[in-house]
Amino acid sequence: MRSFDLTPLLRSSIGFENLGRLADFATRDEGSAYPPYNIEKLGENEYRIQMAIAGFSEDELELIVQENSLIVTGRAAEDEGEREFLHRGIGKRAFERRFQLADVIKVTEATFENGLLNIGLVREIPEHKKPRKIHIGGENRPKAIEGENAKGVKAKKAA
Template identity: 45%
Template sequence: MSRMTLFGSPLFLGFDHLEQVRERLAKVSADGYPPYNIEQTGPDSLRITLAVAGFSMDQLSITLEDNQLIVRGKQADDSEGRIFLHRGIAARQFQRPFVLAEGIEVKGAWLDKGLLHIDLHRPQAETRVRTIRIGEKPNGQGGG
């Protein structure tokens, strides 16, 4: 018995990679840390903003692996010698992945008042129309 997938229709040719992206996203932790916004800043522009209070620039990294943008934060444990009566501010590491569509470019990133901003540009795809010539069957090809 074959497994029915989102792009399992024979009309979706060459979309296997999208099914793999969907499966990868399903495995991403439901952890909501750090919280983030995604906003449209222009017709072809997006901005991801993550709340990373307590992190400095050298404790944050942004990498682009294939079409996956990964934001990581790692803080050193500075609690040695300190006695906390309550500790509500977590000093923990995180990894937040974002899967980008083909062609999206990362334009830049900056840290401002505890918010990490990442600007993205989505170029408009050109409409392409091409006529395919129908010719004779090549010699030596089987079939009827």
């Protein structure tokens, strides 16, 4: 029997465990692992995606939230002059990275500092989806309607 490694499914999805969507997302060919990234859980409802994109400037990056996807795109600008490299070890190539987001995950901020793109996410659960306690008996129990007994027959008034 084969065992399945689910880590590729979980590393680019934030805030939900819908296995059907995750399996579909994982079967698509993403190409390379460039640029490298981390997904951190900062608190109960806070997350951060941190991408290492050395060599890019802020105007070469684009973040788009579309439906339940966060799309991060980097377009390398053309070098203005002739540059001769003896060794080119900093990979600055165009990329597009997609992250699947749950319905309750919202992108709150994006900062770019020291070659790291930080994208702040927060989980905002609507009031109707939050758990609520249901009381048994007590106040929520239906009350008898005055003037009728249990069988729906009008009660006789005692004189």
